[in-house]
Amino acid sequence: MTPLLRVEDLRVSFPGASGLIEAVRGVSFDLGREKLGLVGESGSGKSTIARALLRLVPKPGIVSARRLELDGIDLSRVSEAEMRSLRGRRISMILQDPRFSLNPVMSVGRQIMETRLAHFTDSAAHVRAQALAMLHSVGIRDPARVFNAYAHELSGGEGQRIMIAMMLMAEPGVLIADEPTSALDVTLRGQVLSLLDDLAVKRGRGLLVISHDLGLVASFCDRILVLYAGRIVESLRADEIAEAQHPYTRALWAARPSLDKPVSVLPTVPRDPAWANS
Amino acid sequence: MSDVLALDPRSLRFVKSIRDLARNRLALLGFILIGAVILAALLAPVMAPYSPVAQDLANRLLPPGASHLLGTDELGRDILSRILFGARTTLKIVSLVAGIVAPIGLLIGMSAGYFGGYVESVLMRITDVFLAFPKLILALALVSVLGPSLDNAIVAIAATSWPIYARVARAEAAAIRQAEFIAAVRLLGASPARILLRHIAPLCLGSVVVRLALDMAGVVLTAAGLGFLGLGAQPPTPEWGAMMAAGRQYLTDQWWVAAMPGFAILGASLGFNLLGDGIRDFLDPRRNQ
Amino acid sequence: MIEVRDLTVRFPGREKPAVSRVSFRVASGEAFGLVGESGCGKTTVLRALAGLITGWTGRIELAGHQRSSYKFKALPNIVQMVFQDPFGSLHPNHTIERVLLEPIAIHKLDRAEQRVVEALQNVGLSQRFRRRLPHQLSGGERQRIAIARALILSPKILLLDEPTSALDVSVQAEVVNLLQRLRAELGLTYLLVSHDLPLIAHMCGRCAVMRSGEIIEELTAADLRAGKVAERYTREFLAASRYAA
Numbered sequence: 001m002t003p004l005l006r007v008e009d010l011r012v013s014f015p016g017a018s019g020l021i022e023a024v025r026g027v028s029f030d031l032g033r034e035k036l037g038l039v040g041e042s043g044s045g046k047s048t049i050a051r052a053l054l055r056l057v058p059k060p061g062i063v064s065a066r067r068l069e070l071d072g073i074d075l076s077r078v079s080e081a082e083m084r085s086l087r088g089r090r091i092s093m094i095l096q097d098p099r100f101s102l103n104p105v106m107s108v109g110r111q112i113m114e115t116r117l118a119h120f121t122d123s124a125a126h127v128r129a130q131a132l133a134m135l136h137s138v139g140i141r142d143p144a145r146v147f148n149a150y151a152h153e154l155s156g157g158e159g160q161r162i163m164i165a166m167m168l169m170a171e172p173g174v175l176i177a178d179e180p181t182s183a184l185d186v187t188l189r190g191q192v193l194s195l196l197d198d199l200a201v202k203r204g205r206g207l208l209v210i211s212h213d214l215g216l217v218a219s220f221c222d223r224i225l226v227l228y229a230g231r232i233v234e235s236l237r238a239d240e241i242a243e244a245q246h247p248y249t250r251a252l253w254a255a256r257p258s259l260d261k262p263v264s265v266l267p268t269v270p271r272d273p274a275w276a277n278s
Numbered sequence: 279m280s281d282v283l284a285l286d287p288r289s290l291r292f293v294k295s296i297r298d299l300a301r302n303r304l305a306l307l308g309f310i311l312i313g314a315v316i317l318a319a320l321l322a323p324v325m326a327p328y329s330p331v332a333q334d335l336a337n338r339l340l341p342p343g344a345s346h347l348l349g350t351d352e353l354g355r356d357i358l359s360r361i362l363f364g365a366r367t368t369l370k371i372v373s374l375v376a377g378i379v380a381p382i383g384l385l386i387g388m389s390a391g392y393f394g395g396y397v398e399s400v401l402m403r404i405t406d407v408f409l410a411f412p413k414l415i416l417a418l419a420l421v422s423v424l425g426p427s428l429d430n431a432i433v434a435i436a437a438t439s440w441p442i443y444a445r446v447a448r449a450e451a452a453a454i455r456q457a458e459f460i461a462a463v464r465l466l467g468a469s470p471a472r473i474l475l476r477h478i479a480p481l482c483l484g485s486v487v488v489r490l491a492l493d494m495a496g497v498v499l500t501a502a503g504l505g506f507l508g509l510g511a512q513p514p515t516p517e518w519g520a521m522m523a524a525g526r527q528y529l530t531d532q533w534w535v536a537a538m539p540g541f542a543i544l545g546a547s548l549g550f551n552l553l554g555d556g557i558r559d560f561l562d563p564r565r566n567q
Numbered sequence: 568m569i570e571v572r573d574l575t576v577r578f579p580g581r582e583k584p585a586v587s588r589v590s591f592r593v594a595s596g597e598a599f600g601l602v603g604e605s606g607c608g609k610t611t612v613l614r615a616l617a618g619l620i621t622g623w624t625g626r627i628e629l630a631g632h633q634r635s636s637y638k639f640k641a642l643p644n645i646v647q648m649v650f651q652d653p654f655g656s657l658h659p660n661h662t663i664e665r666v667l668l669e670p671i672a673i674h675k676l677d678r679a680e681q682r683v684v685e686a687l688q689n690v691g692l693s694q695r696f697r698r699r700l701p702h703q704l705s706g707g708e709r710q711r712i713a714i715a716r717a718l719i720l721s722p723k724i725l726l727l728d729e730p731t732s733a734l735d736v737s738v739q740a741e742v743v744n745l746l747q748r749l750r751a752e753l754g755l756t757y758l759l760v761s762h763d764l765p766l767i768a769h770m771c772g773r774c775a776v777m778r779s780g781e782i783i784e785e786l787t788a789a790d791l792r793a794g795k796v797a798e799r800y801t802r803e804f805l806a807a808s809r810y811a812a
Binding site for chain 3: 457458459461462463464465466467468469472477480481
Binding site: 042 | 604705706735737739741743747762763765766768769788791792803809
């Protein structure tokens with residue numbers, strides 16, 4: 001089975017005061033119908049990778065790749081207009097904080113319908129019914145109320161569910177979630193993650209989760225890519241995380257306080273520029 | 279976002295701003311116009327071919343020509359020289375008004391915004407009272423009470439234009455008050471005066487400067503208006519508005535007597551307007567997104 | 568060192584109090600955690616202790632000083648606070664040097680230069696940071712500066728409002744270790760607000776679980792680790808923390 005997303009030697013650079021600065025330096029991976037985690041610290045280039053996949057890298061940035069394929073479509077040959085129709089329809093992104101991603105002056109229901117109407121020629125009444133059903137399936141208890149609500153009337157958990165509902169309305173094959181739970185309380189994180197699992201992966205979609213939190217990614221994803229300074233330094237199965245080989249991965253894994261393994265001093269993460277070049 | 283911050287964002291933004299400002303042709307034109315007014319004011323004694331007050335009744339109402347580039351007025355005074363010296367009067371009014379209005383408005387607005395409660399209610403109601411009157415009419419009333427003179431015109435204009443700065447500063451201060459860095463210095467034991475002057479004022483200054491730049495065109499016009507009505511600078515001090523007023527009765531035959539100072543007023547107010555627009559765009563944080 | 572009794576905070580226009588009859592005591596040198604979801608009132612308790620909120624009822628005593636419930640009064644040598652958002656807690660136009668000089672200038676302390684040098688050393692930052700502006704620093708570095716500023720006046724109590732939740736896990740470890748070291752070296756008392764149970768268990772000896780403005784139970788770190796909790800809500804919270812970690 002061909003992967004949903006194939007990335008080979010992806011590079012993104014930005015012009016700086018002294019020449020080009022490479023934010024992403026030759027990243028390759030495939031995404032199948034699975035949960036793939038992309039872990040890195042801020043500045044490692046993880047969000048830039050997501051933007052490059054959606055062709056949303058801001059202006060002076062230069063993106064190149066030996067291969068960038070979405071569901072068999074070569075993204076390097078796709079025009080800007082075609083890319084617009086692919087975004088949302090085939091590949092979608094869920095952002096960190098729903099409060100900034102929802103339009104404050106448009107009702108939630110309207111925004112959910114919008115994503116569908118932008119890509120399909122369904123009747124508005126039909127889409128409305130779909131939107132209500134989608135709200136129900138993302139676990140909103142009272143879809144009719146939320147449908148007519150505005151962003152400021154929602155709680156954080158509801159906001160993120162609505163973002164997910166919005167993204168799923170156009171039934172994209174690939175879903176990118178950039179820090180989907182870091183704005184949420186611990187008690188809501190699990191719910192949102194299992195929602196993503198139910199609605200995306202169990203229905204044959206590919207999910208790329210981007211996070212700085214190796215613990216979260218390891219407990220949720222099938223595979224993990226560890227990014228350091230714009231390069232993937234280790235790629236491993238989530239259940240093998242305890243046996244990670246790379247010192248950076250091991251340090252990230254140990255740096256988080258754990259309820260089960262008390263330590264007096266938390267191990268810190270060493271940084272070695274050589275890792276980015278090997 | 280943070281993934282691409284490898285290049286120093288501040289220097290980048292600075293370079294970009296300079297470029298944008300230069301690219302903004304209209305702002306550049308405004309800059310040139312105001313530059314010309316300032317130059318005229320500074321170099322008036324050097325540049326002016328004649329004394330601005332010397333009367334020469336033999337040569338009254340001469341049309342623009344070789345000896346008098348912009349002609350002479352009803353008392354035979356050289357109009358070019360009077361316009362050049364008039365720039366001093368205008369700039370004096372503009373800078374004094376700005377110098378009075380900005381600190382007063384800032385202080386009142388910031389105090390209202392920072393303290394809130396009763397302080398805010400009292401200060402902002404006073405502000406509202408001033409805002410409720412049309413500016414020019416209030417200025418007229420004030421000058422009539424104080425007596426017509428240049429200084430009183432400045433006082434009148436200042437007294438009528440500070441409220442808007444208080445409004446601007448209040449809005450900014452009320453937002454900044456909530457910031458955690460203000461909470462942090464409060465916990466350090468800083469006095470309200472220190473917090474207002476050292477922490478909040480610098481952040482309000484940006485919007486006040488923009489407002490000031492946009493308002494200066496209006497100040498030029500109000501000053502000229504008061505001069506025109508004989509309530510501003512008194513003769514023989516050269517002042518553009520008063521010059522226009524004097525030229526009014528010769529408008530049909532000796533148009534230049536009124537028109538030349540009119541062009542000067544137009545140029546100066548247009549210049550301030552364009553420059554103000556430019557500065558606003560320049561300081562607008564949204565521009566950098 | 569900290570004694571809170573029957574603290575109740577009401578915000579105008581809301582029927583339900585944001586904090587309701589909260590009581591706890593923290594001994595000198597202890598680290599105490601306040602745990603709960605967002606909106607449970609834990610940050611409100613912290614801000615009331617800092618003095619940033621007035622109009623509460625009850626009793627707050629910090630190192631023997633009783634807080635006034637109607638008038639803000641800084642207790643700079645007793646209590647300082649480190650905020651959640653490392654960007655928002657530093658003045659955007661002030662250099663790091665100016666940030667650190669501020670408390671020295673307010674209290675007209677001597678040896679200003681030496682104090683700034685020591686403050687940076689204390690939090691493990693080099694002197695070259697002095698000329699920089701906050702936006703030129705990473706989140707972890709900004710939080711170190713905020714800690715350095717809080718400690719310049721040698722307070723006895725540090726109020727920590729989710730000090731690492733805006734940071735990467737890897738940077739969190741460094742800031743947490745720094746806070747632990749400073750507490751041991753300076754004999755500080757910490758009150759830490761967080762929704763991260765593993766972090767609370769790591770940093771605090773005891774904690775109180777808050778829900779809808781009330782403390783529902785008090786636990787030791789050992790109880791937390793062993794899952795010895797009485798309330799169902801705490802058990803669910805604990806389970807969620809294990810799942811999402």
